[in-house]
Amino acid sequence: MANPPKEIKQEEEEKERDAAEEEAGEEKNFEELGLDLRLVHALNKKGIEKPTPIQQVAIPLILEGKDVVARAKTGSGKTFAYILPLLHRLFNESLPKSKLAPAALILVPTRELCQQVYSEVMSLIELCKGQVQLKVVQLTSSMPASDLRAALAGPPDIVISTPGCIPKCLSTGVLQSKSFSDSLKILVLDEADLLLSYGYEDDLKALTGLIPRGCQCLLMSATSSADVEKLKKLILHNPYILTLPEVGDVKDEIIPKNVQQFWISCSERDKLLYILALLKLELVQKIALIFTNTIDMGFRLKLFLEKFGIKSAILNAELPQNSRLHILEEFNAGLFDYLIATDDTQTKEREQTDEGGHVDSKKSKKHARAKLDSEFGVVRGIDFKNVHTVINFEMPQNVAGYVHRIGRTGRAYNTGASVSLVSTDEMEILEEIKSFLGDDENKDSKVIAPFPLLTKNVVESLRYRAEDVAKSVTKVAVRESRAQDLRNEILNSEKLKAHFEVNPRDLDLLKHDKDLSKRPADPHLRDVPDYLLDPTTKEACKMVKLARAAMGNKNSSRRQGARKKFRKSDPLKSFSAEAPKRAHKDGMKREGRNGDDSHKSKKKKSV
Numbered sequence: 001m002a003n004p005p006k007e008i009k010q011e012e013e014e015k016e017r018d019a020a021e022e023e024a025g026e027e028k029n030f031e032e033l034g035l036d037l038r039l040v041h042a043l044n045k046k047g048i049e050k051p052t053p054i055q056q057v058a059i060p061l062i063l064e065g066k067d068v069v070a071r072a073k074t075g076s077g078k079t080f081a082y083i084l085p086l087l088h089r090l091f092n093e094s095l096p097k098s099k100l101a102p103a104a105l106i107l108v109p110t111r112e113l114c115q116q117v118y119s120e121v122m123s124l125i126e127l128c129k130g131q132v133q134l135k136v137v138q139l140t141s142s143m144p145a146s147d148l149r150a151a152l153a154g155p156p157d158i159v160i161s162t163p164g165c166i167p168k169c170l171s172t173g174v175l176q177s178k179s180f181s182d183s184l185k186i187l188v189l190d191e192a193d194l195l196l197s198y199g200y201e202d203d204l205k206a207l208t209g210l211i212p213r214g215c216q217c218l219l220m221s222a223t224s225s226a227d228v229e230k231l232k233k234l235i236l237h238n239p240y241i242l243t244l245p246e247v248g249d250v251k252d253e254i255i256p257k258n259v260q261q262f263w264i265s266c267s268e269r270d271k272l273l274y275i276l277a278l279l280k281l282e283l284v285q286k287i288a289l290i291f292t293n294t295i296d297m298g299f300r301l302k303l304f305l306e307k308f309g310i311k312s313a314i315l316n317a318e319l320p321q322n323s324r325l326h327i328l329e330e331f332n333a334g335l336f337d338y339l340i341a342t343d344d345t346q347t348k349e350r351e352q353t354d355e356g357g358h359v360d361s362k363k364s365k366k367h368a369r370a371k372l373d374s375e376f377g378v379v380r381g382i383d384f385k386n387v388h389t390v391i392n393f394e395m396p397q398n399v400a401g402y403v404h405r406i407g408r409t410g411r412a413y414n415t416g417a418s419v420s421l422v423s424t425d426e427m428e429i430l431e432e433i434k435s436f437l438g439d440d441e442n443k444d445s446k447v448i449a450p451f452p453l454l455t456k457n458v459v460e461s462l463r464y465r466a467e468d469v470a471k472s473v474t475k476v477a478v479r480e481s482r483a484q485d486l487r488n489e490i491l492n493s494e495k496l497k498a499h500f501e502v503n504p505r506d507l508d509l510l511k512h513d514k515d516l517s518k519r520p521a522d523p524h525l526r527d528v529p530d531y532l533l534d535p536t537t538k539e540a541c542k543m544v545k546l547a548r549a550a551m552g553n554k555n556s557s558r559r560q561g562a563r564k565k566f567r568k569s570d571p572l573k574s575f576s577a578e579a580p581k582r583a584h585k586d587g588m589k590r591e592g593r594n595g596d597d598s599h600k601s602k603k604k605k606s607v
């Protein structure tokens, strides 16, 4: 909608609420917040009993039909804060159904988020055990018109989509602008701080004309930014602004308190050496998500680590969508310990520049976009399960990137840690992040502290091996592995699509952390001789192991179960074109998430 008139703006300011104030009041459970009992029971079955602070404040307001802007830190439960009241409304109100528009439209910046939100909505509906019938579909821009038409037939009650897909549906007539005014009752912009940076401004502007006056608009965001303000003005009417203090003034709490942040100063060249020390000596807790800024660097790191017997999987915008979703499922199920992710839209551009020399013509931009999926987003908003450590192998390009990366750990009420490897060139961004988070030279306790568990001696003792191996991971090797991986994943992707169409709940998964190098890891590199470790490091290893054992015994057995199950059958090996019976058409719903990995802690440390 257009900018609100002045008096509404004033009213808007009066309505600005601090969720902390609400939080200070009486804490209610979901039932007391006024939620439909079917949803309360569904949540209980998921083991969720107490609303998070943002849910405490947002749910009652959304149930009242108010427009809401909710800003709360990463992992604070913003998704349920809008899904629950949205479902409550759809369960209880008889909403007029138009043939060519849904009752609720949820817009998210990436395909990965589409899938995630779809899964959350479906799992709640399924847990209501046939007491409600709602059709939910997810759409992405790459779907052919025939699939879009099939998905939107009915029409669905809830559409979850990236904004780019809506104009396509309108232009092909599978959605109709006129019908929006009769049907659309709720519009959600999730991860609103990212929607504009993913280039959806025009799509969103086109949508504003379709939003009926009575439509409830909700905007969820982890950070506050000029983009969020822009969207707020564009879409919302007279909203309530809910801001958790962490996103407001108290900057050192933007990252959840339960995440310890560390950094290590090292040269660009020594980064491989340092990460080897961290992972091989198990000085950081598994499961770890490792970020690089370019896809090539991701492969270089994977190839380097695998020479030392450390397995990892790769996730980036180049991979086909089915593979990406599948890798995320596997990682969340605890099937491997390390995921190397290349994130950021800016990165894509930079990588294109690196590869193509320069990106100045429209043509080259177009070409590059076709290669990398512009709707890919791994960092932003994805609810990684049980990621204990986030490692910035390369620093993100800006503060928001850092906040979103680190936000992949310490989700809900879990603990987590982050370690950033910072080269001289990256000191500037580290300083920016530190100052944004309120770190002060004069303060004793730092928000981002130097990593305490790695001694110079130990690093030096690994240097010879690391440098030797690093030399063997040549540009050609990286390029070949990247191409090979892409070829494999394209093949896998088709098979996965077929497999999950008929086995939507299957967790017998294809393995994504296989070695890429043709030569197996050298046995002598698998073991770290004891004499290389100094007493401080030995003590640190012991501490980390103890902490892991204390954290994760119950999770580890579930995870072992998942791994065992996987070993039994890989769908691509046992794949059959014959479908036993068809299941969900409109999405892949799978189960099984989980945990930590203490079962490996007894294993001999090997390099």
Ligand SMILES: Nc1ncnc2c1ncn2[C@@H]1O[C@H](COP(=O)(O)OP(=O)(O)OP(=O)(O)O)[C@@H](O)[C@H]1O
Pocket: 048, 049, 050, 051, 052, 055, 072, 073, 074, 075, 076, 077, 078, 079, 080, 221, 222, 380, 381, 382, 383, 407, 411, 412, 413
């Ligand atoms: N009331 C609750 N109690 C316990 N866990 C919860 C509760 N609400 C949500 N969660 C869990 O917390 C995790 C994080 O929630 P969610 O993904 O909604 O966070 P978010 O605020 O959207 O984060 P981001 O900004 O990174 O997207 C999820 O695994 C979710 O299932």
